Amino acid sequence: MHFTTADTSSNDVVERDFTLGDIPGVLWSPVSGSGHLPLVLMAHSGGQHKRAPGIVARAHRFVTGCGAAVAAIDAPGHGDRPRSNEFEQQIAGLRQAQQTGAPVSTIVAGLHTWLAAQAVPEWRATLDALRNVPELGIEGRVGFWGIMQGTGIGVPLAAVEPRICAAIFGCLGQESLTDAAEQITVPIEFLLQWDDELVDRASGLALFDAFGSTEKTLHANAGGHTGVPRFEIDSATRFFARHLGTGTAPA
């Protein structure tokens, strides 16, 4: 793991770029925190990248509100990573279905399954590496945040990664994810958009239902696919503060 830049210009948050092999990532952490930091892994949505505005905004809130470190990496074919022929073919199939008005949920689920096969080991390697830099002090509990494609990758990840002890998912249906969701037993906050034009309501409710967790909360908000209300950032911050602790940084 190589750290390439460090910037502390904004809001008491240190922002570092890193690479792990060919995976580019960003780590946000408290300026004043040290030792036993919790860590939140943040996976971006489809077509986005590790520094998408929603990722950056939430990362800053989790650092300042929970005293956590936050890591984001580019998914395969996203952000600064090359797009393989196979990835291009998957995207072309998705675009074609969208243009003809065909239902895309099965195609999206197939794309997520293909991405997760690469991204799950990448996330686990990133977690290993971040834990192995003692100077970072990332020794606390680990959470996961990812909606849409971030859920398509995060549910299979949380199903096999025992270090993840709390997760926020959402804005995706059950297609291809039911078996993995049933294996997850840690606390879950699950976002749905009640009037989502891309995710079938019943399929989203079925995915929430499938999680094996005894503590799980569905937050369903009126509005369309991209309309998750800003107050859900507050809720996510409190969810992670409750389950991960608050590090040694000022809350």
Next chain:
Amino acid sequence: MHFTTADTSSNDVVERDFTLGDIPGVLWSPVSGSGHLPLVLMAHSGGQHKRAPGIVARAHRFVTGCGAAVAAIDAPGHGDRPRSNEFEQQIAGLRQAQQTGAPVSTIVAGLHTWLAAQAVPEWRATLDALRNVPELGIEGRVGFWGIMQGTGIGVPLAAVEPRICAAIFGCLGQESLTDAAEQITVPIEFLLQWDDELVDRASGLALFDAFGSTEKTLHANAGGHTGVPRFEIDSATRFFARHLGTGTAPA
């Protein structure tokens, strides 16, 4: 409106008993707040009363967390109020159905409709009266909190009372409430228990769906009818702080 006692012993909250005609109530307000207080009306659940532990705990949080005044009154036949023959008959019918294992949702809906016919004008008169005591300083926005029977009364109330500008309902299905819910357009937070043994999941989701509000959030938590998690009190406090303002008391 007559105030009978005032006690400031706990937690910077003034607690006053009052009567309005034959309706007994309690008003909680900030010790240090004055002028332009928001108000939260709190309706208790079936078989409970104005000073049930869940009511008192939330009232204190809304006072200290939002700088609001909070009012609770006994529903007809509940708490310190006499039980009429008609009320006794309704309860006997409910008990009989529970003992025979018959579905009770229709009977409960009938009881709530009967209660709401009396309780809605009682709540409106209470709101009028609290606004007409200038010394109380209750001049801010008005919210409503009530789950279970509190929703059976609160939905018809909010449908006709334009001063209510934000409401928390939950743990009840759509039976008899759909028409009133469709008339409500203010922001709503709606609680459901995902494994509720008394409220049918589809009926609860249908009630959430029915609200006419453009801002509405469903919080569905794993667990049975009485298992609403404690962290929902935090969420309710933030919901009211967002929509009612925070009065002049320290937040």
